[in-house]
Amino acid sequence: LLPPRNMESRFGVVLVLTLAAASSARESCNCVTNKRTLECAEDTSGNCLCMAVGSNQRVNCSVLTSKCLLMKAEMSSAKARRFPRPEHGFLDNDGIYNPDCEDNGIFKARQCNQTDTCWCVNTAGVRRTEKGDKNLRCSELVRTNWIFIELRHKERSKAFHPRAVANDLRQIIQNRYKLNPKYITAIDYEYPLIHIDLMQNASQKSNGDVDIADVAYYFEKDVKRDSIFHPGHAFNLSINGEPLDVEKILIYYVDEKNPEFSMKHLTAGVIAVMVVVILTIITGITVLVITRRRRTGKYEKVEIKEMGEMRRVQNL
The missing domain is CATH 3.30.70 (Alpha-Beta Plaits)
Known part of the structure; x- marks a missing residue:
C-alpha cells in the first residue's frame, strides 16, 4: 500500500489533470447558431456560451441570437475596425510595371512607360508624384x-x-x-x-x-x-x-518627404462629376433668385393696387 501522503499527492495530480482536461473541453466549443462570436466556452450544463462581436455580450449558442446583436455584429464586421493610418501614407495603386533600375539594383528616381509618360518614385518603387511627360524631373530618390x-x-x-x-x-x-x-x-x-x-x-x-x-x-x-x-x-x-x-x-x-500629389491631374470621370455638382448648385441658386424676384414683383403690384383703392375711398 502507498503511504497516505503519496496517495494524496497522486490524487491531487489526477484532480488537476481532470480539471485541466475539462477546462480544455469547455474552451473548444463552436457557436453553431452565430459565426460572429469569440471566446466560446461550455458552461456546466454543456451549453456553448460565446462573446458576440461588436457588443461583447454573452450569447447562448443553443438558441438563436437576437436580431439586435446580430445586426450590431454585422455592422462591426462591415466597419472593418482599423488601426490609425499614417497621415502621409499612400498605397501602391499602380501595380507592377517594367522599372528602370540602377546598377546596384535600386530604383531610378524617374520611371517612364512606353508611351513616354513619366513619374517619380520612392525607394520602394511606388509612385509619389503626378504623372507627366518626358520633361518631368525627379531631383532625388x-x-x-x-x-x-x-x-x-x-x-x-x-x-x-x-x-x-x-x-x-x-x-x-x-x-x-x-x-x-x-x-x-x-x-x-x-x-x-x-x-x-x-x-x-x-x-x-x-x-x-x-x-x-x-x-x-x-x-x-x-x-x-x-x-x-x-x-x-x-x-x-x-x-x-x-x-x-x-x-x-x-x-x-x-x-521621408511628403508625396507630391495634387488636384490638377484629376481623371476625366472625377472632373465630370465635379462639373455636374457645380452646375447643379449654380442652377439652384439662379432658380431661387428668380423665384424671389417674381414674388417680390407680385407683392409690389398688389401694394400699389391697394394704395390706389385707398386713395379713391378718401377722395369720395
Whole structure:
C-alpha cells in the first residue's frame, strides 16, 4: 500500500489533470447558431456560451441570437475596425510595371512607360508624384522610411492571442526575410486586423541590412500565394500552429518627404462629376433668385393696387 501522503499527492495530480482536461473541453466549443462570436466556452450544463462581436455580450449558442446583436455584429464586421493610418501614407495603386533600375539594383528616381509618360518614385518603387511627360524631373530618390502593413484574417470562432500573433509574425519576418528585429517596431492585433510597422531610416541601414521595402514586397507575395522563394521554401503563415487565413493585405508607404500629389491631374470621370455638382448648385441658386424676384414683383403690384383703392375711398 502507498503511504497516505503519496496517495494524496497522486490524487491531487489526477484532480488537476481532470480539471485541466475539462477546462480544455469547455474552451473548444463552436457557436453553431452565430459565426460572429469569440471566446466560446461550455458552461456546466454543456451549453456553448460565446462573446458576440461588436457588443461583447454573452450569447447562448443553443438558441438563436437576437436580431439586435446580430445586426450590431454585422455592422462591426462591415466597419472593418482599423488601426490609425499614417497621415502621409499612400498605397501602391499602380501595380507592377517594367522599372528602370540602377546598377546596384535600386530604383531610378524617374520611371517612364512606353508611351513616354513619366513619374517619380520612392525607394520602394511606388509612385509619389503626378504623372507627366518626358520633361518631368525627379531631383532625388526619396527614401521610404516607414512601411505600415495591415492584414485582415478570415472570421473564426476564437481570436488569436495578441502576444502569440506578435511573437510568431516577428519570428517569420526575422527568419524568412532576414530583417534585423530592430526594424520591426510594432505588431498589434485587434480581431480580425493585424498591424505591422517596419521602420528604417537611411542613417540606420548598413550595407548588410535588408531593406524594409524588399521585405514588404516578399511578404505581400507570400501572403497572396505568389511566393518568390523556391517551391522548397514553403510559406507557413500560422499562429501557435493554427493557420492564419489572410483575406486582405494593405501596405502603406511613408516617405521621408511628403508625396507630391495634387488636384490638377484629376481623371476625366472625377472632373465630370465635379462639373455636374457645380452646375447643379449654380442652377439652384439662379432658380431661387428668380423665384424671389417674381414674388417680390407680385407683392409690389398688389401694394400699389391697394394704395390706389385707398386713395379713391378718401377722395369720395
